[in-house]
Amino acid sequence: MNIKEYDDHVTIKDIVKSIRIVPKTLVLIKNVDKQSFFIIIFLSLLMGGAPIVTLLGSQNLLNAIGSQNIRIIISALIFYISAVLLSEIISSFMEYYQNKFQTLINYKLNLQIMDKCTKLSLRHFEDAEVYDMLQRVQNETPYKPFEVFLSILGAISAIVTFFSSMMILIHWKPWVLIILIFIPLVFSFYFFKIGQREFNVSWLRAPEKRKSWYLSYLMTRDNTFKEVKIYNLAGYILNKFKEINKKFVGQDIHLFKRRTVFTFIFELVEQICINTVLVIIIISALAGEILIGHVVGLIQALNLISSNSKKILNIIHSLYKNNLYINQLFEFLGLDEEVLDKEDRFVSGIDKIESIKIRNLTFRYPTNPKVVLKNINLDINKGERIAIVGANGSGKSTLIKLLLKLYEHDEDSIFYNGVSINDLDTEQLRKNIAVLFQDFVKYELKLRENVGFGDITRIDRDGELKQAMERARVNFIEDLDTQLGLWFVDGVQLSGGQWQKVAIARALFRDASVYILDEPSSALDPISEKEVIDMFINMTKDKIGIFISHRLSTAKLADKVVVMNDGEIVGIGTHWELLATNELYRRMYELEALKNEEEYERLNESAGL
Numbered sequence: 339m340n341i342k343e344y345d346d347h348v349t350i351k352d353i354v355k356s357i358r359i360v361p362k363t364l365v366l367i368k369n370v371d372k373q374s375f376f377i378i379i380f381l382s383l384l385m386g387g388a389p390i391v392t393l394l395g396s397q398n399l400l401n402a403i404g405s406q407n408i409r410i411i412i413s414a415l416i417f418y419i420s421a422v423l424l425s426e427i428i429s430s431f432m433e434y435y436q437n438k439f440q441t442l443i444n445y446k447l448n449l450q451i452m453d454k455c456t457k458l459s460l461r462h463f464e465d466a467e468v469y470d471m472l473q474r475v476q477n478e479t480p481y482k483p484f485e486v487f488l489s490i491l492g493a494i495s496a497i498v499t500f501f502s503s504m505m506i507l508i509h510w511k512p513w514v515l516i517i518l519i520f521i522p523l524v525f526s527f528y529f530f531k532i533g534q535r536e537f538n539v540s541w542l543r544a545p546e547k548r549k550s551w552y553l554s555y556l557m558t559r560d561n562t563f564k565e566v567k568i569y570n571l572a573g574y575i576l577n578k579f580k581e582i583n584k585k586f587v588g589q590d591i592h593l594f595k596r597r598t599v600f601t602f603i604f605e606l607v608e609q610i611c612i613n614t615v616l617v618i619i620i621i622s623a624l625a626g627e628i629l630i631g632h633v634v635g636l637i638q639a640l641n642l643i644s645s646n647s648k649k650i651l652n653i654i655h656s657l658y659k660n661n662l663y664i665n666q667l668f669e670f671l672g673l674d675e676e677v678l679d680k681e682d683r684f685v686s687g688i689d690k691i692e693s694i695k696i697r698n699l700t701f702r703y704p705t706n707p708k709v710v711l712k713n714i715n716l717d718i719n720k721g722e723r724i725a726i727v728g729a730n731g732s733g734k735s736t737l738i739k740l741l742l743k744l745y746e747h748d749e750d751s752i753f754y755n756g757v758s759i760n761d762l763d764t765e766q767l768r769k770n771i772a773v774l775f776q777d778f779v780k781y782e783l784k785l786r787e788n789v790g791f792g793d794i795t796r797i798d799r800d801g802e803l804k805q806a807m808e809r810a811r812v813n814f815i816e817d818l819d820t821q822l823g824l825w826f827v828d829g830v831q832l833s834g835g836q837w838q839k840v841a842i843a844r845a846l847f848r849d850a851s852v853y854i855l856d857e858p859s860s861a862l863d864p865i866s867e868k869e870v871i872d873m874f875i876n877m878t879k880d881k882i883g884i885f886i887s888h889r890l891s892t893a894k895l896a897d898k899v900v901v902m903n904d905g906e907i908v909g910i911g912t913h914w915e916l917l918a919t920n921e922l923y924r925r926m927y928e929l930e931a932l933k934n935e936e937e938y939e940r941l942n943e944s945a946g947l
């Protein structure tokens with residue numbers, strides 16, 4: 339959505355465009371619960387008419403008292419009491435339905451947002467704008483949609499009251515209409531303009547607002563707090579936070595001033611007009627043209643016009659303020675979803691993966707101009723264990739993500755069992771692959787869930803869960819129902835390496851035909867690393883095993899080592915073949931050996947050997 343600069347001229351076209359959001363919002367809210375929606379609309383209409391019925395009741399009653407006829411007085415009194423009672427009953431019903439509807443809106447819209455999240459692709463979560471949108475939508479959904487709905491309802495009631503009060507005055511003197519309608523109409527246009535401008539300001543502010551949110555996040559979360567303390571960053575971060583927010587405060591005060599001045603002028607003009615009409619009413623009464631009941635009725639109608647025209651203008655303003663949220667909600671719900679299986683392709687299932695073939699795979703991320711993978715060619719067959727090595731940023735993890743079909747890539751360059759990945763049923767394919775990501779998740783849930791998420795259908799099979807844990811050397815907690823992490827009560831915090839072992843157990847729990855571990859040993863001590871890799875090599879004997887490692891002493895345990903450099907495969911072979919033929923691999927190995935040797939000598943020296 340394109341928004342003009344802060345001080346740009348706001349046109350009627352802009353205003354009309356913004357009003358168009360109202361019917362769309364109503365449809366969205368209606369779909370939450372049709373019955374409550376229509377009942378509330380109906381009650382709002384009744385509530386809009388109720389003040390007028392009460393007004394007519396009191397006018398009748400006063401005139402009846404003037405007539406001194408007891409029968410007329412009693413029937414006028416009954417009418418008046420019934421009108422008051424009815425409006426009380428309507429407002430009680432309204433309260434119940436509003437509360438019910440608010441709960442439903444909060445629950446169902448949040449569900450809709452979560453459901454939408456599950457349907458997006460990974461690229462959406464790597465896009466700052468989408469992330470920004472998601473955060474706003476999530477934070478504001480518990481109260482904003484209902485606030486918007488309330489504003490719309492308020493507008494319905496206020497418009498009904500405004501026009502019916504107007505009818506009473508028109509009935510008396512039609513020309514009064516010109517004064518009383520013309521003024522709010524002219525002013526409402528300027529209120530639109532003010533609202534639109536405030537909307538523009540908050541829209542343009544969104545990226546900086548997010549930065550400000552991130553700065554406060556750095557100061558208030560346990561995982562960032564340690565560094566903030568140790569590097570003494572509090573002052574620096576606070577200053578940055580102040581800088582951004584001071585600007586916002588300045589803008590807000592400026593806008594607030596404008597709105598206050600404007601509202602004051604409106605009220606002044608309106609009061610002059612209303613009081614002119616009031617004087618005319620008094621003159622008419624003195625001339626004997628109208629009865630005392632009518633005088634009271636007309637004055638009440640005037641008051642209703644005054645209060646409701648103000649209410650309508652305030653509602654216009656609040657609808658504008660909420661426009662930003664509503665726009666983002668619609669934009670978020672309208673994001674294109676992950677196309678798992680293309681309609682124009684024949685999609686075939688896959689049972690067990692026996693071979694992976696990569697042919698001329700070239701890839702770049704949509705947000706990054708750099709070609710991250712260049713002409714990759716690789717064959718992996720059942721029974722092979724492959725290690726991928728290479729410098730940081732050489733494309734190892736990207737290759738894994740493409741093997742998992744986490745990014746759309748139209749070219750047919752990855753084949754499972756000879757079939758292009760684009761022709762395979764994505765869910766079935768993913769079921770066949772177990773993976774440990776470099777940035778694996780530490781689920782602040784039970785140990786059972788942390789391991790069982792590898793195959794949710796078998797989460798209750800304690801024996802199998804324990805077997806996976808044993809393989810991954812998770813021998814530090816026995817009870818599967820232990821809560822992990824510190825977020826919730828009774829949680830047990832694990833060390834970095836222990837969390838990694840739990841994540842490895844999760845991958846191993848899956849009954850897959852391809853196992854992929856992206857840097858499984860980054861947080862493991864050397865003994866655990868050796869044990870885990872030995873076990874991995876062993877358990878993938880009749881499967882396909884792929885692991886990424888920065889340690890060549892680990893990589894050499896694989897059947898084949900793939901050396902990557904700057905997005906290209908620069909060597910494939912056994913450890914010994916590569917040592918003999920690949921310059922980069924040899925250099926990497928020598929450096930590692932040298933480092934180990936130095937370390938060994940240092941240890942010997944410090945031990946005095």
Ligand SMILES: Nc1ncnc2c1ncn2[C@@H]1O[C@H](COP(=O)(O)OP(=O)(O)OP(=O)(O)O)[C@@H](O)[C@H]1O
Nearest residue numbers: 464703705706710729730731732733734735736737
């Ligand atoms: N989501 C992304 N969007 C844009 N560019 C990305 C993304 N992820 C990675 N890159 C870029 O792709 C290149 C390869 O990254 P990748 O994570 O595949 O490297 P790697 O070999 O796994 O590195 P490391 O050993 O540090 O884990 C890098 O230049 C990185 O900046």
